[in-house]
Amino acid sequence: MIGHTGSGKSTLIQHLNGLLHATAGDILYDGESIYAEGYSLRKLRSQVGLVFQYPEHQLFEATVLDDVMFGPKNLGLSVEEQKERAITALGQVGIEESLFDASPFELSGGQKRRVAIAGVLAMQPKVLILDEPTAGLDPQGKKEILGEIAKLQKEQQITVVFVTHCMEDVAEYADLILVMNHGKVAFYDTPARVFAHKEELKDLGLDVPQVTLVMQELHEIGLPVSADVITLKQAKDQILRVFAANASSRDEEVACDA
Amino acid sequence: MKNPMIQVKNLIYDYLISKNEDEEPERHRAIDDVTLTVETGDFIAILGHNGSGKSTFAKQINVLLKPTSGTLIVGGMDTADEKNLLPIRQTAGMVFQNPDNQIIATIVEEDVGFGPENIGVPTDEIWKRVEKSLSSVGMLHYRKHSPNRLSGGQKQRVAIAGVMAMKPDCIVLDEPTAMLDPAGRKDVIATVRELNEKENVTVILITHYMDEVVFADKVFVMDAGRIALQGTPREVFSQVEKLKEIGLDVPQVTELAHELKEEGLPLPDGILTPEEFREEIEKLWQSSAEMSPTSILKEADLKSRLSIRSI
Incomplete structure (x- = not known):
C-alpha cells in the first residue's frame, strides 16, 4: 500500500x-x-x-x-x-x-x-x-x-x-x-500496471522505481525494450538482450554483403 | 584562502556502558581515529549503516558530545574548550530525524523565532530573520499556521528554517528524511541544496538514502567508527562491491550500470542518476547501430564480451 x-x-x-x-x-x-x-x-x-x-x-x-x-x-x-x-x-x-x-x-x-x-x-x-x-x-x-x-x-x-x-x-x-x-x-x-502511470503517480507525490523510469524513457526514444520493467533483474536482461540481438543481426548483414 | 569549516584530527570517541554499579564500565568505541576536513561552502554527505558511528560524529560537531581523544575544530574553534560551546552551536546548527521532536511553538513563525530570541536578538531583527529563513525554505506562506497541521516534509523545512534563523555557517542534518514520504524527501533535499548553493551554507547530510547524496561535493562512508570510503559521489559509487560489503545500497541505476558492465557492456563507472544512465545507453545504442563493417572486429569483441545466453 x-x-x-x-x-x-x-x-x-x-x-x-x-x-x-x-x-x-x-x-x-x-x-x-x-x-x-x-x-x-x-x-x-x-x-x-x-x-x-x-x-x-x-x-x-x-x-x-x-x-x-x-x-x-x-x-x-x-x-x-x-x-x-x-x-x-x-x-x-x-x-x-x-x-x-x-x-x-x-x-x-x-x-x-x-x-x-x-x-x-x-x-x-x-x-x-x-x-x-x-x-x-x-x-x-x-x-x-x-x-x-x-x-x-x-x-x-x-x-x-x-x-x-x-x-x-x-x-x-x-x-x-x-x-x-x-x-x-x-x-x-x-506493480507493472500501476507503475505504467508514471505521470499520475508523480502528481500524487509518488515515484516509480528508478529502473522503471529509465526503461520507460529508453522505450520512448525507440530502444526495443518493454516499458513495464519493474525490477533490476528484468532491466538487466532486457538491455543485454537488445544489445546482443543488435550485434548478431549486424553479423548477418555483413555475412550477406560478403 | 578561506579556512576550512570543520577540521577533524584523529578523533576517537568511546561510549561507557556500565552494566553493574560495582563493575568497571565497558568501553565501546563509536568513532575510531577519524581524520577529515570539510571546506567552507561544501555539501558533504555521510553514509553508513546503523551503528556505524555517523550520528555520534554529527553530535560531536554540535558539541552534544566531546572527543575522548583527538581534536575537532568547528569554524576555527576547538570543541573541547568549554567557552566555545555557544559560539559553535551558533556556527553549526543541527536538524534531527523526527520532525515532531523539534518543533516547540504553536505557530510556525514563533517556532522559527525561538532560537534567535533565546540568544537575545532584538525583536525587529528576529522578525526579519524569521521571514528570511521561512522564505528560504519555501514555507513563508505557512508562517501563521500551526506546525501540527503540516506534513512531515513541511515540518522538517520549518525545523531547518529554525536553524537558519540562527544564521549558522554550517547545518548538520542527521537523517532528516528518514520519516518522510517521497515528496517530502524531495522537498527537504531541494531546500538543503538551495541553502548550500544560494546562501553558501556548509551542509553535512547524514543519510541512508543513496539517491540523496549524488549531488554532494564529497561523500564519506563510515563503517565501524572509521571512514571506509571517501571521495566524490562518482568515485564512491564506483565501488559497488565494497559498498555492498559494508551493507549499503547504491542507487538502483548505479547498480544496474555496474551489472551491465560486468556483463561486458562498455559503460563508464559510477553512473549516478537515471538521466546519466539513459544518456549512456542511448550513446551505446546509436554507436552500435552506426557501426560500419570495418569496425566489425570491435563489434565481435563486444559480442563475445556480452555473454550471450540462449534466450
Whole structure:
C-alpha cells in the first residue's frame, strides 16, 4: 500500500482488524461481515495481526521472550504453548536464542523492530498488516526484515499487507499495489500496471522505481525494450538482450554483403 | 584562502556502558581515529549503516558530545574548550530525524523565532530573520499556521528554517528524511541544496538514502567508527562491491550500470542518476547501430564480451 502522508493508508489499515469502525460501508473477513451482530472482534484480531509504525516503541516486558509471549498469554494459552509460539516467532524473524533473555532495550533498532514483529507473529495470524515496517532502518536491516516477511508469506501462506514509501520494495515483493490518495483508492493493480502511470503517480507525490523510469524513457526514444520493467533483474536482461540481438543481426548483414 | 569549516584530527570517541554499579564500565568505541576536513561552502554527505558511528560524529560537531581523544575544530574553534560551546552551536546548527521532536511553538513563525530570541536578538531583527529563513525554505506562506497541521516534509523545512534563523555557517542534518514520504524527501533535499548553493551554507547530510547524496561535493562512508570510503559521489559509487560489503545500497541505476558492465557492456563507472544512465545507453545504442563493417572486429569483441545466453 502506497500513498503520500495523509492519504489515508494508516487509517484504512486500522479498520482491517476493527480498531476503527467504519462510518459507513462494510468489511468482510473470510466472507463474514466484521460488523455483524455477535461477530468476535477478539477472534478477528487474533487472525489479523497489525504491526504499527515504529512498533519497537511498544516493547515493554523485561525480556525479549516475555515480550513476545504477551500476545499468546492474552489468548489464554498455557505457559508451555506461549513459550513455544514465542520461540517459533522469534526464529521466524531471525532473532538468535542468545538474545531471548536480554532486555528489549539492549537491542539495536533493527533487532527491536523484529522482536516487535515477532510479538504479532506469535499470535499466528492469517493476515499480517505492517505499517511502514522498514522506516528508519538501514538498507541491510531493511532487506533482512522484508526478506523474512516474504518468506513467511510464501512458506506459511500468510497474507501480507505492507505500507511503504519505497517503490523499489513494492516492485521486489508485492503481487498487487494499492495506491491511496485523499482517502480513496487511486489504483489497485499489479506493480507493472500501476507503475505504467508514471505521470499520475508523480502528481500524487509518488515515484516509480528508478529502473522503471529509465526503461520507460529508453522505450520512448525507440530502444526495443518493454516499458513495464519493474525490477533490476528484468532491466538487466532486457538491455543485454537488445544489445546482443543488435550485434548478431549486424553479423548477418555483413555475412550477406560478403 | 578561506579556512576550512570543520577540521577533524584523529578523533576517537568511546561510549561507557556500565552494566553493574560495582563493575568497571565497558568501553565501546563509536568513532575510531577519524581524520577529515570539510571546506567552507561544501555539501558533504555521510553514509553508513546503523551503528556505524555517523550520528555520534554529527553530535560531536554540535558539541552534544566531546572527543575522548583527538581534536575537532568547528569554524576555527576547538570543541573541547568549554567557552566555545555557544559560539559553535551558533556556527553549526543541527536538524534531527523526527520532525515532531523539534518543533516547540504553536505557530510556525514563533517556532522559527525561538532560537534567535533565546540568544537575545532584538525583536525587529528576529522578525526579519524569521521571514528570511521561512522564505528560504519555501514555507513563508505557512508562517501563521500551526506546525501540527503540516506534513512531515513541511515540518522538517520549518525545523531547518529554525536553524537558519540562527544564521549558522554550517547545518548538520542527521537523517532528516528518514520519516518522510517521497515528496517530502524531495522537498527537504531541494531546500538543503538551495541553502548550500544560494546562501553558501556548509551542509553535512547524514543519510541512508543513496539517491540523496549524488549531488554532494564529497561523500564519506563510515563503517565501524572509521571512514571506509571517501571521495566524490562518482568515485564512491564506483565501488559497488565494497559498498555492498559494508551493507549499503547504491542507487538502483548505479547498480544496474555496474551489472551491465560486468556483463561486458562498455559503460563508464559510477553512473549516478537515471538521466546519466539513459544518456549512456542511448550513446551505446546509436554507436552500435552506426557501426560500419570495418569496425566489425570491435563489434565481435563486444559480442563475445556480452555473454550471450540462449534466450
